[in-house]
Amino acid sequence: MKVNAGDTAWVLAASALVMLMTPALGFFYGGLVRRKNVLSTIMHSFFILSLISVQWVLWGYSLAFGPDHWGLIGGLDWAGFNHVGFSPNPDYAATIPHQAFAIFQMMFAVITPALITGAFAERKRFKAFVLFSLLWATFVYDPIAHWVWGAGGWLHNLGALDFAGGTVVHISSGVSALVAALVLGRRLGFGQAKFEPHDSTMTVLGAALLWFGWFGFNAGSALTAGGLATSAFLVTNTAAAMGALTWMTVSWWHKQQPSVTGAAAGAVAGLVAITPASGFVNVMGSIVIGFGAGVVCYVAIHFREKVHVDDALDVWAVHGIGGTWGAIATGLFATVAINSGAANGLFYGNPRQLLVQLLAVAASWAYSAAGTFVILKIVDRFVNLRVEEEEEVLGLDLSQHGEPAYARLLKEDA
Amino acid sequence: MNTLDATTILATLSCALVFAAWLVLPHRAATPAAPSVALREREGVTTAA
Numbered sequence: 001m002k003v004n005a006g007d008t009a010w011v012l013a014a015s016a017l018v019m020l021m022t023p024a025l026g027f028f029y030g031g032l033v034r035r036k037n038v039l040s041t042i043m044h045s046f047f048i049l050s051l052i053s054v055q056w057v058l059w060g061y062s063l064a065f066g067p068d069h070w071g072l073i074g075g076l077d078w079a080g081f082n083h084v085g086f087s088p089n090p091d092y093a094a095t096i097p098h099q100a101f102a103i104f105q106m107m108f109a110v111i112t113p114a115l116i117t118g119a120f121a122e123r124k125r126f127k128a129f130v131l132f133s134l135l136w137a138t139f140v141y142d143p144i145a146h147w148v149w150g151a152g153g154w155l156h157n158l159g160a161l162d163f164a165g166g167t168v169v170h171i172s173s174g175v176s177a178l179v180a181a182l183v184l185g186r187r188l189g190f191g192q193a194k195f196e197p198h199d200s201t202m203t204v205l206g207a208a209l210l211w212f213g214w215f216g217f218n219a220g221s222a223l224t225a226g227g228l229a230t231s232a233f234l235v236t237n238t239a240a241a242m243g244a245l246t247w248m249t250v251s252w253w254h255k256q257q258p259s260v261t262g263a264a265a266g267a268v269a270g271l272v273a274i275t276p277a278s279g280f281v282n283v284m285g286s287i288v289i290g291f292g293a294g295v296v297c298y299v300a301i302h303f304r305e306k307v308h309v310d311d312a313l314d315v316w317a318v319h320g321i322g323g324t325w326g327a328i329a330t331g332l333f334a335t336v337a338i339n340s341g342a343a344n345g346l347f348y349g350n351p352r353q354l355l356v357q358l359l360a361v362a363a364s365w366a367y368s369a370a371g372t373f374v375i376l377k378i379v380d381r382f383v384n385l386r387v388e389e390e391e392e393v394l395g396l397d398l399s400q401h402g403e404p405a406y407a408r409l410l411k412e413d414a
Numbered sequence: 415m416n417t418l419d420a421t422t423i424l425a426t427l428s429c430a431l432v433f434a435a436w437l438v439l440p441h442r443a444a445t446p447a448a449p450s451v452a453l454r455e456r457e458g459v460t461t462a463a
Contacts, residue, residue, distance in 0.1 A: 242428070253439055256440055288425050291429075
């Protein structure tokens with residue numbers, strides 16, 4: 001098996017792009033919270049980047065991609081990156097070193113639990129967050145990644161299409177976020193005061209950097225530097241743009257003014273939705289997917305507000321619902337004209353693909369919800385999930401980390 | 415590839431809907447809100463040069 005220099009260079013560059021997405025997410029979320037919690041929110045992403053990088057090398061990669069057991073989980077044969085060397089593994093990527101594939105996948109494993117942090121922002125105890133993240137990556141992310149992407153995974157064998165993580169990354173994190181928000185309960189003052197973003201410029205910058213990194217996420221998932229990566233790049237950009245335009249327009253219609261943070265959120269929603277479809281749909285399909293994401297995610301946020309669930313930064317609405325829409329849309333718009341190794345969707349004469357996608361969505365929802373609930377209850381037995389009331393009032397930057405984000409403004413916030 | 419397949423028609427309709435909306439959407443004038451933090455003139459900076 002011969003290593004291709006161009007493919008390897010692209011996958012390593014794409015890994016670096018995806019790596020950037022996690023701190024970018026920290027800034028996206030950081031701008032949305034109140035000033036007294038911005039540093040702790042950024043820390044969630046930065047800490048997870050470090051934590052899961054180590055977990056992935058030690059056992060995460062092996063559980064997700066190692067030799068299959070019953071279609072459910074990989075074995076520990078590749079723990080410590082044992083047997084993960086410079087030769088390609090044809091089961092995953094035939095033209096790049098196995099290690100390059102494992103590095104690329106590491107960045108996906110990193111960002112997924114970081115996405116959940118938006119749901120429990122401004123109230124979760126740091127120690128509980130550490131334990132939860134490690135357990136969640138091991139017992140929720142790694143198994144779902146194996147089902148969908150692992151050689152021998154049961155959804156993989158059924159023919160479920162998920163190019164870059166609609167089910168594995170976005171449904172799993174979005175649904176887990178909803179469960180976490182319900183288990184932790186609402187923030188103090190939720191429903192009485194409106195929690196405005198403390199720095200929308202930070203949020204827009206974070207969204208722009210996410211958009212940039214997403215080219216690695218989706219186009220990198222081609223695992224080769226060629227036509228498929230180019231197509232994935234194109235549809236990713238188009239769906240993001242259409243998501244931003246649609247969300248802004250819907251919010252303009254709903255609230256009489258075009259929202260800036262809405263446009264940023266819409267771009268992210270479009271990116272989420274195109275993720276599973278990016279290697280299977282043409283550019284016209286990506287326009288419909290971006291449009292749908294802008295509508296359904298906006299509606300989901302207002303539904304979430306109506307039922308008074310405090311998913312602080314709307315992870316469920318954007319990632320859970322956006323990922324669900326993207327996974328279903330893949331079953332509608334996939335075409336072998338883009339990816340001859342995949343399958344057509346309903347609109348191209350293959351209704352079975354839509355059923356397989358619905359099954360993958362249902363399985364990801366059910367397992368993520370149950371797994372997250374159990375993990376939170378276990379962690380809660382050892383460490384209180386929530387900070388004390390006075391710590392929440394003081395803010396997590398000071399109460400959990402002893403560092404204010406903006407020293408001059410300390411008095412105003414307290 | 416058929417240029418007038420269902421996906422293309424849906425994409426065209428989606429774009430038309432969004433673009434057409436901009437022609438008719440109202441624009442509410444912003445209500446000026448009192449600044450929550452008192453604005454102060456920037457203090458002079460002394461430099462060694």
